[in-house]
Amino acid sequence: MSFKSPIIENKNPEPNKRQLLTIFFLFGGTLTFLIFLIFYLFNQLIYLVPLEVEEKIGNLIIEQIAPEKENSNISQQLNVLVDEIETLLPNKNNVKRNYEVIYVPENTVNALAIPGNKIVVYEGLLKELKSENELVMILGHEIGHFAHRDHLRSLGNMLLFKLIISSIIGDLDIFSSGVDLANVIVNTQYSQRQEMKADEFGLDILNKYYGHVGGAIAFFETLEKKENNSNKLSFFSSHPSPQNRIKNLQKIIEKKDYIESQPQELNILQD
Known part of the structure; x- marks a missing residue:
């Protein structure tokens, strides 16, 4: 069987x-x-996020972007100007801070809002300006990013994204040095909405400072003409195209009945 x-x-x-x-x-x-x-x-x-934490992050970044701070006449003039702008800022939401301009003598056409109340201004940017009004507009714009916390929001989102990706691939060493933070913030691009809100903030500051908004869009018009120039790509890597921003600023000027008058000559590079 x-x-x-x-x-x-x-x-x-x-x-x-x-x-x-x-x-x-x-x-x-x-x-x-x-x-x-x-x-x-x-x-x-x-x-x-406490301001003390901002300052620690900012110091790490500045050590890489500008390891030796300039104390030239240009640097002093920039800080005098930003001190004058500070007097026009509202006493709310930590907008009125002790801002410091870090002047970097490089041909990069850019300005950056760095955590810790620091604004980096490159020599290449100053060379593109035709008036003091344009400079006040740009400084006001960067302060606008501080007012809306864009500088921390964009930096934090980028670092969170890197952290998530690094967690997936098993490499968590993304905060090893200030170099990583500096690279992130230099290459971080704000959204169109963030830029337009900062532009409006800068426009309001410009109007308070001079009593008119002459020169508000001149810098963006210059950039629009040079947008296809590879030597100017550093600005476009961290800012949207200027075309829509020009149109938006013109709408705000019309809506708020701002006056446009003759801008003042820029003498800040005469060191």
């Missing part, structure tokens, strides 16, 4: 493709929701 092994029924069959896809989409959806939740909570809590 031959013996046959009983057929054991598989109680745990292999999942079919539909089940695998369902699991995949559930996992992916949950992960996506958690990532968006992290970014949302971060942006809601950004106003609670």
